[in-house]
Amino acid sequence: MNRKELFENIKRKKSFLCVGLDADVKKIPQYLLKEKDPIFTFNKQIIDATADLCVAYKPNLAFYESLGIDGWKAFEKTVKYIKENYSDQFIIADAKRGDIGNTSELYARSFFEHLDIDSVTVAPYMGEDSVKPFLLYPNKWVIVLGLTSNKGSHDFQFTTDSNGERLFEKVLRVSKEWASEDQIMFVVGATQGKLFEDVRRIVPNHFLLVPGVGAQGGSLREVVEYGINSQCGLLVNSSRQIIYAGQDENFAALSREQALKVQEEMKSLLEMKNLI
Numbered sequence: 001m002n003r004k005e006l007f008e009n010i011k012r013k014k015s016f017l018c019v020g021l022d023a024d025v026k027k028i029p030q031y032l033l034k035e036k037d038p039i040f041t042f043n044k045q046i047i048d049a050t051a052d053l054c055v056a057y058k059p060n061l062a063f064y065e066s067l068g069i070d071g072w073k074a075f076e077k078t079v080k081y082i083k084e085n086y087s088d089q090f091i092i093a094d095a096k097r098g099d100i101g102n103t104s105e106l107y108a109r110s111f112f113e114h115l116d117i118d119s120v121t122v123a124p125y126m127g128e129d130s131v132k133p134f135l136l137y138p139n140k141w142v143i144v145l146g147l148t149s150n151k152g153s154h155d156f157q158f159t160t161d162s163n164g165e166r167l168f169e170k171v172l173r174v175s176k177e178w179a180s181e182d183q184i185m186f187v188v189g190a191t192q193g194k195l196f197e198d199v200r201r202i203v204p205n206h207f208l209l210v211p212g213v214g215a216q217g218g219s220l221r222e223v224v225e226y227g228i229n230s231q232c233g234l235l236v237n238s239s240r241q242i243i244y245a246g247q248d249e250n251f252a253a254l255s256r257e258q259a260l261k262v263q264e265e266m267k268s269l270l271e272m273k274n275l276i
């Protein structure tokens with residue numbers, strides 16, 4: 001999916017919500033454990049209940065890999081299900097990969113060839129040659145960790161060099177040269193609030209993947225205030241707050257209610273910014 005199509009979907013659905021499919025076998029409704037594939041059954045119901053309210057899904061690989069082969073199968077089935085039933089959804093494999101070139105090549109192959117997923121999150125720490133193999137796929141997206149949502153973002157990302165440039169700023173400035181705005185997005189945590197202004201000074205046009213609203217307490221209003229651009233430029237992820245809204249048979253309907261609340265706020269913010 002290209003940038004124009006993504007923006008068209010945002011306008012049509014009046015939403016820039018990404019639902020995070022972080023399905024933890026210990027947190028999903030426990031009655032699902034009697035199913036043959038509880039994680040896929042859970043995901044399928046969440047997807048069916050939210051697909052008209054969001055433009056993207058982000059399964060985080062940790063939740064699947066932790067279950068071994070069964071988890072990987074549930075991941076593949078989830079991706080296939082989205083692609084076959086909701087082809088307008090942008091799929092993000094949240095894998096935070098990145099390694100020496102020949103290894104990254106294989107990571108890229110698994111997500112972009114084997115699974116044909118739209119995008120993958122990548123850690124930039126190992127530099128250009130660790131990210132480049134992902135960029136060899138012209139219609140796919142690489143989502144580079146820029147300024148993360150967690151407390152530990154302060155350990156390294158805010159350290160400054162002799163010119164006063166912070167590490168996250170250097171990451172954005174340097175890595176945006178590795179490919180065009182049609183292939184690279186950046187992760188910026190919703191918890192970083194006003195710092196979106198600093199991010200936008202360096203990458204005014206890029207799409208940003210923004211986790212950290214909901215369970216981590218980031219403010220959607222602030223993200224929009226400081227981070228939106230003329231093509232919206234934001235995919236705001238919420239995982240736990242949406243997918244764990246209920247524990248009984250009606251869990252998917254409760255997830256939908258949560259997603260609807262976020263989508264309604266997004267609609268009014270898009271209207272306020274004259275984008276719809």
Ligand SMILES: O=C(O)c1cc(=O)[nH]c(=O)n1[C@@H]1O[C@H](COP(=O)(O)O)[C@@H](O)[C@H]1O
Pocket residue numbers: 020022060094121147148149150187188189211212213214215216237238239240241
């Ligand atoms: O790359 C990410 O998606 C990510 C980056 C970041 O800085 N912070 C962050 O929370 N995430 C992911 O976004 C999701 C957030 O989940 P919730 O806090 O439950 O909404 C998880 O899958 C995290 O791994």
